[in-house]
Amino acid sequence: MNEKKDFLSSLADELDTKNEGAAKDDFEIYHASSKSAAELRNFKDQDYDFAENSVQPKTAPKPTSMGGASATPKATATPTPKQAPKPTPQSAGSLRDGKKSPHSFQQEELKKIDKKPFKLDPKILIAGIIGLIAIIGLVWFFFFAPKIPMPDFVGKTINDVGAWAKQNNIETAGIIINKEYSLEYDKDVIISQDQKAGSKIKNDTALTFVASKGADPDEVIAFPDLMNMTYSEIKDWIDTNKLQKTKINTQYNTLVEKDLVINYDLKTGTESNFTRGSTLTINISKGPAPAGTVAIENFVGKTYAELEQWANSKKILLEKTEAYSDTVETGKIISQNIKVGESLEEGGKLGVVVSKGKAVKIPNLVGYTKEMLDVWAATPENKVTIVKKERYNSAPEGTVIGQSLAAGTQVDQGTVLELTISLYMPQLETNSRAWYGKDYLELIKWVDDANGKGASLAAGAWAGEVCSDEYKTPGQIIEYSCLDASGNQLPYGANGCARPMPIDGKISMKVSTGSCYVSKKFKYDSSTQDLSMFKALCSANGVTISMAEDSALSGSEYNVYRSNGEAIVTGTELTEGMSIVIKTAPQPPVSPAP
Known part of the structure; x- marks a missing residue:
């Protein structure tokens, strides 16, 4: 209750202050007037709830029970506020602009304030439009405009296009290269392009090029009279027609003048249907070999011994390589590295390949039975030295289970071939008691x-x-x-x-661990066993006794010996079946009875 009274008092003081010194706000459209400060103070001793457009007294709270006991406070009268008089011009409070305002919160005075219309300067509008256009242009230039200059690739290669595309991050998926035959342009050289050189493109622009496949190999070319042409004329004919498989070989020759054709070899096609792709070899003379050089002869098919004799006479060194051959006999020349008719200076090297004869071709012998292996080894071209070693294996006995030379290997005749033969599984016994009683x-x-x-x-x-x-x-x-x-x-x-x-x-x-029977045993002790007791122990434990006299002894003394004469001393263990000799002092003669 006290909090609301203080609020009304504060509000009244604030209104007096505002009415005295507040200035008018030019931008305030509506002003609200309230009760004067004096009237507000008249109600500060009452409690009110504020509803829309009215003031109602607050209802007193109902009594509550505390701790289960009913407590009924004394009834208090709720004051009924007097009806506020209608506001008059004399009693109205002052507004901030000095005019009178209504006395009630329920009334308002509205006043419209006219504002001057806003006018935009045409120069500012034009400048703004120009600036916007400039910004759009810059955005388009930096983000959308093509910037990559297009080179002129005509006459350049496909590799040049690829390098340029990689350097400029061009998407290669958009590059199409079509190919066509061309006599003017060499293979893989660009003939045309769809984007004009000097234009600007983006990295995702689709590009199409036409590249040369070279001259058409199937185009028919007129075949000239080669035997009456010189070296230069033949070379011009090859270059002009871009012949793809026509070659010129030169060699020394004493019969044909220099730069003239010795012979030619057309390997594919005929002279009447000769094409750019036909294989043609033309041999042209270099004239006689100069002094200090040797013209190479044909040694293919000759023996190496014949070549050595010729090389020694011509001061030529030889490089020999051996190889297997199914057609050239052992020791004969298969090929040479310098062609017939070419020259070699004295002291130069001539390389030849000499036949080693037919190779022994090793098959996959694993799985061969003894019979199959015998048949293979007996074949003349399979003359190898077979060495066998036997191993236990689950394969049947006598089966080949391994080989030292891999299948497909070619070796000289007589080469050692080691084969592993199966012994089958280990066989422990041939009769049921084979190992009983053995160590x-x-x-x-x-x-x-x-x-x-x-x-x-x-x-x-x-x-x-x-x-x-x-x-x-x-x-x-x-x-x-x-x-x-x-x-x-x-x-x-x-x-x-x-x-x-x-x-x-x-x-x-x-x-x-030995026999289960335990023999009888006892120990000899001369200090405790007299002769009669010792004899009784020997008899009870199966020890055989022999008696003998020893003159060195006297009285009741006795000594015990093994049958081999070794002395038995106190502590020696005597066992059943042992033979011993007991020696005693000589006995006096027995007197006859009277």
Whole structure:
């Protein structure tokens, strides 16, 4: 309640201040007048809610209950405000312009303020239009106008077009190059272009060029009388007609004058239908060879020995290369690197290829059986030296499973060819008791030998070591069985060893530690055992006794010896079956009874 009273008092003071000193705002169209400050103060002791166009007294709040108990406050009378009198000119407050304003918030006085119309200067309008046009022009120039100058590619190559396109970021997908035959332009030279040289283009402009395919190879050319033409005339004829496969060879010749034709060789077509693409070789004379040079002869088909004899007489060096030939015999010349009729200075080198005869062509022998291999090796053109090595393999016994020379290799006759032959799978036994009673080291050696031939076997006394009265010698095999790589018992045979073993199989053995029988034993102790007690122990434990006298002893003394004479001392262990000799002092003669 106090907050609203303070608000009305503040508003009244503010209105008095404004009425006294505020200046008129030229741009304010509407002014609102309110109750005078005095009237506002008359209502400051009452509470009001402000609704649209009216002032209503606020309803007193309903009582509320606190903590579950009903509390009823004393009734208070709500003051009823008096009806405000209609505003009069005398009681109206002052507006900022000095005029009187209504006393109520419910009334307003409206006044229209006329403004001068806005006029645009024509010069400014023209300048703005010109500036806008300039901006549009700059945008078009920098972002849309073609800027790349178009060169003149006529007479240049396709590669020149490609380099230019790459340099200027031209999209090559838009470049089309059509080709046509041309006698005027060489192959891949530009004949025409669709964009005029000097014009400007963009990097995505479509470009079309026409390039030359060269002269038409199928065009028929008049064949001249070559035998009556000179070297220069023939060269002009070739150049003018752009003959593609016509060549001139020159060579020394003592019979034909220099620059005249010795002969020619038309390899394709005939003289009547000679075309630009026909193959023609023309041999022209260089005249006699000068002094200090040697005219090369034809040595193809001759023996190398004949060539060596000629080369020595002409002071010519030879470079020999050997090659296989199905048509040229061994030792004869297949080809030479200097043509017949050409010259070579003395001391120069002549290269020739000499035949090694027919090569032995190695096929893929893997998979050949013994019979197939024998047939191949017996063929005369397959004269190689075969060396065999045997390996365990799943392939049938005698099958070739590897070769040292790759299939397709050509070798000289007599070359060593190493072949790997299958032994099939390892065979441990040929009878069911083959290894019983043998020393286990013998079986270990058999495994080592098998592994040396490609197997991957393993063996050991994995079944343990026990005594055996049947196999009394320690290390003898009592039992054995064959397992697969995972240690599982093989399913065939009594113990899985009766058939070929897998390459990676295992052999488990049980080995004897000796006889299970324990013989009787006792120790000799001269300090505690008198002669009669010692004899009784020997008799009870199976020790054989022999008696002998020793003059060095006297009284009840005795000594014990092995049968070989070795002395037995206190602490020696005597076992069943042992033979000993007991020596005692000489006994006095027994007197006869009276």
